[in-house]
Amino acid sequence: MKKLKLSLLLSVVAFAVVFFAACNSEDNTPTNEISKITPEIASKLQAAYFQTSSAKVTTFMGEQGVAVEDMFFTFAQIDELGEGSQIPNTEHYRTTNLVTGLPRVITVSVSPDLGTLGSNALDKTISMLNNLGSQLTYQRVSFGGKGKSQADIEVTEFYELESGGYITLGRAAGFPTRRGDPAKGFGINSRWFELSIAPTVNELAGTMAHEIGHCIGFRHTDYQTRESCGQNVNEGSAGVGAIHINGTPTGSDSTSIMQSCGPAITFNNNDKNAMLTLY
Numbered sequence: 001m002k003k004l005k006l007s008l009l010l011s012v013v014a015f016a017v018v019f020f021a022a023c024n025s026e027d028n029t030p031t032n033e034i035s036k037i038t039p040e041i042a043s044k045l046q047a048a049y050f051q052t053s054s055a056k057v058t059t060f061m062g063e064q065g066v067a068v069e070d071m072f073f074t075f076a077q078i079d080e081l082g083e084g085s086q087i088p089n090t091e092h093y094r095t096t097n098l099v100t101g102l103p104r105v106i107t108v109s110v111s112p113d114l115g116t117l118g119s120n121a122l123d124k125t126i127s128m129l130n131n132l133g134s135q136l137t138y139q140r141v142s143f144g145g146k147g148k149s150q151a152d153i154e155v156t157e158f159y160e161l162e163s164g165g166y167i168t169l170g171r172a173a174g175f176p177t178r179r180g181d182p183a184k185g186f187g188i189n190s191r192w193f194e195l196s197i198a199p200t201v202n203e204l205a206g207t208m209a210h211e212i213g214h215c216i217g218f219r220h221t222d223y224q225t226r227e228s229c230g231q232n233v234n235e236g237s238a239g240v241g242a243i244h245i246n247g248t249p250t251g252s253d254s255t256s257i258m259q260s261c262g263p264a265i266t267f268n269n270n271d272k273n274a275m276l277t278l279y
Helices: 012-023 037-045 073-080 110-129 201-215 269-278
Strands: 003-005 035-038 056-060 063-068 072-073 104-109 136-140 153-158 165-169 170-172 185-188
Touching: 037 063, 037 073, 056 136, 063 073, 073 110, 073 185, 104 110, 110 136, 110 201, 136 201, 153 201, 185 201
Parallel strands: 104 136, 104 153, 153 185
Antiparallel strands: 003 165, 035 056, 056 063, 063 072, 170 185
C-alpha cells in the first residue's frame, strides 16, 4: 500500500494533472527540506536491500533522516541497517522487535491537515484493527498532545509528487523499538488527494492499516520480489529482521494488505492469522 502505480488505464484528466504537476514542480515543493543522499548513506541502504533511486534526506515527524520507499529512518537507525539475518523463503513476516506489554492499548491521532477524509479514515482503520480480536487494541486521541498525552502513533501529512509512474501513498517512521514500543507514526501523502485517483475513505483506511502494520512490526508480504509493484527486487532483512510468521503462506498472497503496492483495503485471512499469531 506504500505506492500506487499510475497505470495506462488512468483517465486523460489524470494524465493532464500529472503533466501539469511535472511542469510546475517548483510550485509544488514539499514543505519539508529535501536533498539527495550521500554515497555513504546510499551504500548502507543498498546493503540493506533498499531501492535508493528515489531516497531523500528530509525532516519527517520532527527528526532528520532519509525517506526510502515507504519508510523513514533516522541516521542513527540507518547505522543499524545491514546487520541482517538469514532470509527465509517465506511470505508473511515480521521484524525482530515487536510491541510488548500485552495486552496493550495503543493510542492513535491524526493531523487536522488531512481533513475530514483523514479523520474518517482513521476511525475506520481503528475499527478494522479492533475487530481482529488481538491483544493490541487501538484508541483515538487528540492530535498534538505532549508527554503522556501524546499518541503512541501519530498520523501526519506530507506532500510528495509522483515519480517513475508511482505515487507514494504513506510512509512509516520505522518499526517497533528495542523497548517494545510501536514506531512513532507515519505520514500520508496529501498529493494523492489532488489526483483523479484520489482515495475513498476505504482506500485511505487500507493505507493507514498498512502503515500501522509496519509500526507494530510487519514487513511487506512480497519482500522477496516486490511483485505487487511490478518489480523483481529482494528487500532482504534490512537489519530489522525478516522472520516467518507461523501459519501464513509461503506462496504469493496478492490480496494481503501488507503488499508493497496496493490495492488491498481490508485484511485477508492470512493477515488476520499473522496478527493473531503475533499479538
